[in-house]
Amino acid sequence: MKIKTLFSFVITPAISLILILFFDLEPGNKMVTATLAVAFLMAVWWVTEAVPLAVTSLLPVALFPLLGIMDGKSVSASYFNDVIFLFMGGFIIALAMQRWNLHRRIALSILVMIGTSPGRILLGFMSATAFLSMWISNTATAMMMIPILLSVINKLEETVDENVINRYSIGLLLGVAYSASIGGMATLVGTPPNLSFARIFQIYFPDAPEISFASWFMFAFPITLVFFGFAWVLLYVMFSPSKHKWNNVDKNSLRLQLIEIGPMSYEEKVVFVNFISVAILWLFRADLNFGWFTIPGWAQIFPFSEYINDGTVAIFIAVLLFVLPSKAENASRIMNWKTAENIPWQIILLFGGGFALASGFKESGLSTWFGSQLVWVADYHVLLVIFFISFMMTFLTELTSNTATTEMILPILAGIAISSGINPLLLMLPATLSGSMAFMLPVATPPNAIIFGTNRIKVIEMARAGIYLNLAGAVIITVMTYFLAIWVFDINLNEMPLWAGANQ
Numbered sequence: 001m002k003i004k005t006l007f008s009f010v011i012t013p014a015i016s017l018i019l020i021l022f023f024d025l026e027p028g029n030k031m032v033t034a035t036l037a038v039a040f041l042m043a044v045w046w047v048t049e050a051v052p053l054a055v056t057s058l059l060p061v062a063l064f065p066l067l068g069i070m071d072g073k074s075v076s077a078s079y080f081n082d083v084i085f086l087f088m089g090g091f092i093i094a095l096a097m098q099r100w101n102l103h104r105r106i107a108l109s110i111l112v113m114i115g116t117s118p119g120r121i122l123l124g125f126m127s128a129t130a131f132l133s134m135w136i137s138n139t140a141t142a143m144m145m146i147p148i149l150l151s152v153i154n155k156l157e158e159t160v161d162e163n164v165i166n167r168y169s170i171g172l173l174l175g176v177a178y179s180a181s182i183g184g185m186a187t188l189v190g191t192p193p194n195l196s197f198a199r200i201f202q203i204y205f206p207d208a209p210e211i212s213f214a215s216w217f218m219f220a221f222p223i224t225l226v227f228f229g230f231a232w233v234l235l236y237v238m239f240s241p242s243k244h245k246w247n248n249v250d251k252n253s254l255r256l257q258l259i260e261i262g263p264m265s266y267e268e269k270v271v272f273v274n275f276i277s278v279a280i281l282w283l284f285r286a287d288l289n290f291g292w293f294t295i296p297g298w299a300q301i302f303p304f305s306e307y308i309n310d311g312t313v314a315i316f317i318a319v320l321l322f323v324l325p326s327k328a329e330n331a332s333r334i335m336n337w338k339t340a341e342n343i344p345w346q347i348i349l350l351f352g353g354g355f356a357l358a359s360g361f362k363e364s365g366l367s368t369w370f371g372s373q374l375v376w377v378a379d380y381h382v383l384l385v386i387f388f389i390s391f392m393m394t395f396l397t398e399l400t401s402n403t404a405t406t407e408m409i410l411p412i413l414a415g416i417a418i419s420s421g422i423n424p425l426l427l428m429l430p431a432t433l434s435g436s437m438a439f440m441l442p443v444a445t446p447p448n449a450i451i452f453g454t455n456r457i458k459v460i461e462m463a464r465a466g467i468y469l470n471l472a473g474a475v476i477i478t479v480m481t482y483f484l485a486i487w488v489f490d491i492n493l494n495e496m497p498l499w500a501g502a503n504q
Contacts, residue, residue, distance in 0.1 A: 008050030016041045020067070031364035034067040039357060039366070039408065046404040053404065054346035057353025060360060069360050078359050079352030082311035083199040087351065089314025090189040091343050093271075093278060094136035096321050096335045100267040102275070103132060103144050108258040111148075116254075118168060118240040125149060126175045126232055130183030130224070134190045135279065137344075138180035142447035145176045146454065152253060153456075164241045170461055171239025173451040178231050178469065180447040181436045186224040187282075188216045188310065192347060193406040193435035197428060199351075200358040200407065204367070204414040205424060207499040209489075213282035213310045214297075219488040223433065223480045230472050238465060266327045270334050278317040282310055347403070354407025361411035371415030382422060382493065383482055386430050389413070390474040390481075393434035398444045398470075406435040417500065423491050424500050430481045437473035440466030 016037040026032040038059060045056040061079075065072040097103045107128040114124035125145065133141040153169045160168075184191030188198055188211075198211045209215075264272075285308065286297040299305040321335035361367040377385050397405050409431050417424035438444035440463045442452035451457060485491060 004048055004050065008045060008048050012041055012044040026365065026369055029365055031067075031069050032366050032369050035069050035360050035364040035366040038063050038067070038069070038360065042353070042357060043404075043408055046408075052346065054349035054353075057349045057351075057356075060353060060356035064356070064360055069364050070356075074363075075356050075359065078356040079349070081199060081355065082309050083195045083355075084348055084351055085311035086189060086309075086314045087192075087195055087348065088343060089311065089316075089318040090135070090278075091137070092318035092321065092335065092340055093275060093314070094140060095339050095342055096271045097136065097275060098140070098144070099335070099339050100265065100271055101261065102268045102271050103136070104148065105258070105261055105264070105268065107132065107145060107148055108254055108261070111152075112254045112258055119236050121152070122171060122175050122236055122240065123232055125152075125172055126179040126228065126235075129176050129179035130186075130228055133180045133183035134187045135275070138184045138191055139446040139450070141183070142176060142180045142450045145180075146450060148257070149173065149176055150454065151257065160241070166456075168239055168241055170457050171235045173454060173457050174239075174462065174465055175232070175235050177445075177447040177451045178235075178439055179228065181439070181445055182224055182228050182231060185227075185433055185436050186217060186221045188213050189314075191436050192351065192403040193432050194220075196351060196354050196403060196407050197410060197432040199355050200410045200414070201424070201428060203355065203358050204362055204411070205499050208497070209499075210286065210309075212286040214284065214286055215488060217283065219429070219485055220433065222484060223477065226480065227473060227476050230476070231469060234465065234468055234472075267331070267334055270324055271321070274317050274321060278313060281313045281317070285310065285313060350403055354403065357407060358411045361415070367411045367415030368418060369415070370412045371417070371419030377416060377420055377422075382426055383478060385422070386426060386481055387474060387478040389427060390430045390434045390437075390477045393431050394437040394470050394474050397435055397438040398441050402435040402438060402445060406432055421496050423493070423497060425485060425489050425491060426481065429485055430477050433477050433481075434473065437470060437477070438466075439469040439473075 019037040019040070020034055023033050024030065025036065042056055042059055045051060045059075046053060050056075060070075060075050061072070064070040064075045069075075094103075110128040110131070111121070111124040114120050114127065129141055129145050132144070149172055153165065153172065156165050156168075181191070185194070188194050194216065198216070201208065201211055281298070284295065284297060285299050287294050287300075297305075299308045302308060318335075322333055322337075324334045326332060326334050393405070393409065410428055413427040413431055414424055416422070417427050436445075439448070442449045442459060442462065444466075448462065452459070452462065486493070491497075
């Protein structure tokens with residue numbers, strides 16, 4: 001029997017069973033120990049991927065009712081909510097872009113516009129990747145960019161020395177992988193951990209102000225810009241050839257690819273208008289408060305504006321794509337269900353499992369118990385606490401699923417915040433962002449694995465650049481969370497908000 005199989009299917013279940021039968025973490029409340037046992041089992045299976053991630057995510061449906069943690073009806077309801085529909089709507093729009101090739105046109109147009117020097121090509125690919133990953137999954141973005149990148153690299157090999165371009169291509173590949181992760185931080189729909197945070201925060205603090213698409217963007221986009229700039233400078237310094245080695249490179253290869261696509265089709269125009277519309281509707285749904293003035297949200301024109309959320313917008317635009325007619329011979333509508341079947345249902349179940357686990361942590365009291373064990377963090381300056389969380393999450397997600405890890409850690413941090421009197425946002429926000437900051441290993445995140453699959457890069461080359469980004473990410477997230485989050489989310493460092501105190 002392999003060690004992985006033995007550990008996952010024999011040792012781990014045995015430890016979970018021993019916990020349930022022989023331990024009582026909080027006398028008088030057996031649910032705390034039972035929830036910890038389930039969480040441990042899920043954590044190990046998520047890390048080892050002993051069974052598919054989605055299958056592990058279904059464990060709460062079976063185990064929570066059996067152990068008396070939550071009833072079957074309540075735990076099942078955790079798997080579908082407004083955040084899930086936000087993800088589904090966003091992904092349907094992304095699939096429509098891919099169906100009509102709009103995503104490739106956007107990427108090539110950005111590259112042609114930026115230029116062809118080594119620094120500009122790197123910046124072009126990174127900008128295109130980061131922009132697209134703000135709206136579609138980082139996996140889909142990386143998969144789309146790699147064929148374009150490889151065609152450009154092949155073209156460069158015709159005019160630039162082989163040794164020079166081989167090294168430069170490593171920087172380009174890393175730029176695409178890293179930008180896919182960095183860009184995804186900027187929006188709620190950009191990467192799964194962001195959506196997980198929005199839902200788990202709502203579960204734990206239902207009276208807190210909503211984490212809307214706009215408020216998240218105001219907080220995360222500046223962090224994304226700073227980190228993007230650092231990543232570009234690092235890769236340019238490490239991999240860009242000197243000017244005298246860069247001969248006769250122009251925009252022709254990129255422009256020719258753009259010309260080959262042909263003029264923008266009717267279907268592309270419709271998808272593009274819908275894409276821009278959903279972005280605008282997300283940004284301006286809720287009030288935008290800049291301190292000195294406020295832009296009223298459009299949702300206020302409806303009598304029940306509080307009923308409308310970002311999931312409502314996403315599904316409305318997604319449904320519209322199934323209604324609008326197509327002029328293509330082989331399609332009657334802009335979007336069809338055959339294309340929509342490519343929605344990553346396994347990620348949706350992973351979301352649901354994380355939400356169910358978060359609900360179990362809260363209902364059983366396990367998160368509060370964890371918080372009481374770690375209340376000592378209040379003795380240290382909040383900057384040090386934020387840095388520790390960011391550093392821990394960054395390196396933990398090198399070997400684990402960033403979504404699963406985030407969903408495991410956030411409920412614990414909520415409990416710590418309540419017990420130590422720290423605003424929960426100061427702990428949960430950096431943990432969420434750091435979940436996207438794994439850059440050293442191919443297994444850390446799908447974009448890393450995708451570029452590693454080109455056989456043009458070695459693990460040591462990825463790790464050498466990634467270690468700098470990991471460390472820089474922890475520092476940047478710490479500093480900008482401390483100063484920016486206080487302004488965006490109106491955080492008072494000297495007192496616990498009423499919406500958090502009500503959950504103690």
